[in-house]
Amino acid sequence: MTEHIDSAKTYVWVFAALIGLTVLTTAVSFVDLGNFSVVAALAIAVAKMLLVALFFMHVRRSTQLTRLVLVGALVWLGILLAMTLTDFATRGTGGMAGGVAESAGGLLH
Amino acid sequence: MAGHPQTETLALREQFNTEAQQKDAATLGMWIFLITEIMFFGGLFLAYTVYRRWYADTFAVASSSLNVYLGAANTVVLLCSSLTMVLAVRAAQLGKRRALVMFLILTLVLGGVFLGVKAYEWNQKFVEHHIPGPNFHFEGAAQQGPAQLFFSLYFAMTGLHALHMVIGAGLLLMLIVQAGRGRYTAAYMTPVDVVGLYWHFVDIIWIFLFPLLYLIDRHLGR
Secondary structure (H helix, E strand, O other): OOOOOOHHHHHHHHHHHHHHHHHHHHHHHOOOOOOHHHHHHHHHHHHHHHHHHHHHOOOOHOOHHHHHHHHHHHHHHHHHHHHHHHHHHOOOOOOOOOOOOOOOOOOOO | OOOOOOOOOOOOOOOOOHEEEEEEHHHHHHHHHHHHHHHHHHHHHHHHHHHHHHOHHHHHHHOOOOHHHHHHHHHHHHHHHHHHHHHHHHHHOOOHHHHHHHHHHHHHHHHHHHHHHHHHHHHHHHHOOOOOOOOOOOOOOOHHHHHHHHHHHHHHHHHHHHHHHHHHHHHHHHHHHHHHHHOOOOOOOOHHHHHHHHHHHHHHHHHHHHHHHHHHHHHHHH
C-alpha cells in the first residue's frame, strides 16, 4: 500500500479550527445582521463541512472517481433545492397569486 | 487476468487485482451509500427551507426557544468524537491495536454523551408541551399551527440524526470487539475506514442542523 498517513498534529489543528468556527457561529448568531445572518451561519457550516470532508474523510487524498461522484451528488442536491425554490420563492411576485402565508386560506392558520 | 499465486487474504480478495484497487472500491461504495443519505436528509432540509420562508416569524420565535448553549456544547462533543474517530483510523493505518481500541471506545463514549444531552433536550420539550400533537402549546406564537410545524421538523431532523448516531454506536461496538481480537492490521482495516466515513458524515449533518435549528433567528427571538 502506498497510502499516505496524516500526522496527528494535522488532525488536531483541523479539530481546533472546527471548534473555533463553532464558537464563532454561536457568537455571530447573537448579533443582528438582518438577512445576512443566514448567509453567515451557512457559510461557516460549509467551511466546517469542507474541513471534515477534506481532512477527516480524506477527500483531499481520494481518487478522481470518488471526487467526481461527490461533486455529482452536490449538483443533484442543488437541483433539488434550487428547482423547488423557483416555485416557492417566487410566489406572490410578478402578478401571480400570493404565497400561502399572505393569503387568508393558509394551510395551517 | 492477473493471477494470484498467493492465497486469498482479507486485504486482497480474489476479484481485485491489487490491494489499492480493493480499497478504492470500498471507499467509493461507502461514499455512494452516503450520497443516498445526503439526498434523504436533503428532502428534510428542503421542507425546512420552504416552511421557514412561509412562516418566518413563528419559526424565528420557536427556534429561539431552543437552548443554544446545549446545542453548541453538543456540537463540540460531536466534533471531539470526530477527532477521536479519525485518530482511530490513523491508529489502524499504523497497525497500533491498543490505540485503535482506545480511540474507538472514546468515540463511543462521546457519541453516548451527545445522545444523553439530546435526550435531556427532548425531555425538556415534553415538559414544556412543545411536542407536536393534541397537548401542544407554544406560548410565544399567535399561530400554533406553524409552531407545531417547526417542532415537527425539529424532531424529525434531530430524531433521524440521533437514529444514525445509535446505528453508528452499534457499528463502533462491533469494531471494538473485532479490533480487540486483532482482526484489523495495517494491511486490512477497511471496516474501520468506512465506519469512520459514516461517523464523520453524521457529524456533517449535525454541522448543518445546529445553525439551521438553533442559530439562524436567534437575534430576532430575544
